[in-house]
Amino acid sequence: MKPVALVTGASAGIGAVFARRLAKTGYGLILVARRRDRLEALARELGDAEVIEADLTRDDDLRRVAERIAAEPNLELLVNNAGFGILGRFCEVPVEGQEQMHRLHVMATLRLTHAALGGMVARKKGAIINVSSVAAFGQSPSSVSYSATKSWMNSFTEGVDLELRGAGSPVKVQALCPGFTLSEFHDVAQVDRKTIPARLWMRAEDVVEASLAGLARGKVIVVPGRLYQVMAAVMRWTPKWAYRAGAQRYARATKRDAAPQKL
DSSP states (O other): OOEEEOOOOOOHHHHHHHHHHHTTOOOEEEEEEEHHHHHHHHHHHHHSSSEEEETTSEEEEEEHHHHHHHHTTTEEEEOOOOOOOSSSSTSOOOOHHHHHHHIIIIIHHHHHHHHHHHHHHHHHHEEEEEEEEEGSSSSTTTOOHHHHHHHHHHHHHHHHHHHHHHHHHHOOEEEEEOEEEEEEHHHHTTOOOSSGGGOOEEEEHHHHHHHHHHHHOOEEEEOOOOHHHHHHHHHSOHHHHHHHHHHHHHHHHHOOOOOOOOO
């Protein structure tokens, strides 16, 4: 039987690239996203994939996907990739979008990881990749909830890894922390690519390759790209007072409109 991988947010961007890459290496695929037409087109392209249309911010859809994960005896990889960004000051953007972000980045990651781990630990094989962000290493005005939820994702992944290592389990977990990636994510969030230096953009294919290479080496936190690795290190080690001073200057100098969207 083929090993099975389930990828959320598989309709575009990093999720779709994960699906294509995993199909080439022999995985059977379960593709999850809100846009059925995109999922079905990708499934036809790959030739052999199960499609689940689901909005993971909805309790009933999340429960349905978690049940499918728990019931899959050959699940060897879960990629929690579904996510979205909102630009705008926290006090000014609709709270509903903020709540949805926490549901998707935090509760969906928690529930689906829990659904997968029981079987993986019992079978003594498997891996989970939680697609986080380099934004997890700091905080940014105009994306407060995004940075906070991605920081939670990193902490959660590291905690699960500690438990697995302590129990002697071979199951692996990873928090993948990309920076600006050429995909629909930033387009949908209405980020003007021209405002971002070209050297900061990475291909989704390179992000996925870095993730899988890191997984093979057992790396828990993977930051694709040398430049972003340096940036992450700087954010980690910069004194809080200096980081906050810079962030406050940035906040006074900029004001962005909200644009909540999901991939």
